[in-house]
Amino acid sequence: MLHLFHDMRVLTTFFTILIILAVLLVGGFFVGREIILSWGVGSFKTALKSLEVQSKNGGYAARCQNESGTSVTGLTVQTQLRFTSDTEYVLEATCDQISTKPILISKHTLPPFISKVPGTSGIIWGNGRSAVELEVFHNLVNEISRVANIEVPFLQKKAIIGIDGMEITQLNDKETDLGAGPVTSCTGYGYKCCQQETQVGVGASIDGLNECPTTCFSSCSARPVVLSFNTSPFPDPRTREVASANGGMVDFAYVVDTPGASSAQVTIDFGDGTTPALMNETTGKVTHKYTCEMPNCMYIAKITAIDNWQVSTYDAVLNSIKIKVEN
DSSP states (O other): OHHHHHHHHHHHHHHHHHHHHHHHHHHHHHHHHHHHHHHHHHHHHHHHHHHHHHHTOTHHHHHHHHHHTOOOTTOOOEEEEEESSSSEEEEEEEOTTTOSSOEEEEEEEOOTTEEEOTTOOEEEOSSSEEEEEEEESHHHHHHHHHHHOOOOGGGOEEEEEEEESSOEEEEOTTOOOOBOOOOOOTTTTTOEEOOTTTEEEEEEEEOOOSSOSSOEEEEEEEOOEEEEEEEESOOOTTTOEEEEETTOEEEEEEEEEOTTOSOEEEEEEOSSSSOOEEEOSSEEEEEEEOOOSSSEEEEEEEEEEEETTOOBOOOOGGGEEEEEEEO
């Protein structure tokens, strides 16, 4: 009995120590989070103070005119803080009346574990409001969500920093009106350039950017890809055209990849108005008989695939074959 009592005391002591360590670990995490966020906010405010100083530098107007070879009276110079990724940003001066190329003032990087929340692009120094939202442990939380498939937003904390009425300020965390920012790259907004052939854009989008005018989205999802679509007899590799006699049989073969999906429905439209072939396999073959009531006919057979997420293949050139039927 005494021995059992002793064992219970040891177990109680052990679990008490574990609980204390867990409390200290959790407490240390949240204290560390506050310190890192405060560091990030302070660093960003320092950059904004530098931007304020540079906004009063009259040398940029002369530099713009010298570089462009143009003389403009009353030239307006705008200074801005522009993000080029979710952690990197530059201070610049622009003279839009005579030059679209900004003058680089300095380059900066946010402190470790700090990133800009996607959607905003930076700060334009002026009388209006212009702000961005900074976040601590964004990548860590995303990785935990991806690996463990659980949402842990309480680990994150955000702060809105910017200017309002020529004053550097930290706005309320619930503020939604962050004002205007400079035009930047897709990655500068915190978005991604989706590859049309292999990806489909998901979420918010921005049009008109130089590097990806129509494919800048907050995230990209994999789409089914047609790896091979051919016939027997084999089509001309340059024109993707194959000849068939009237009433002749054409054999189609295909291979489809479905990254990020478990299945896909494959459709082959033979192009002659007959019922398309539907298959639930990512690899397969189908034979079709072509007829023509004129001296010759040209049909275009196309393959498409839709995965179980209802994402479709891109309409690429290699996803179609011309069938020339001659009498």
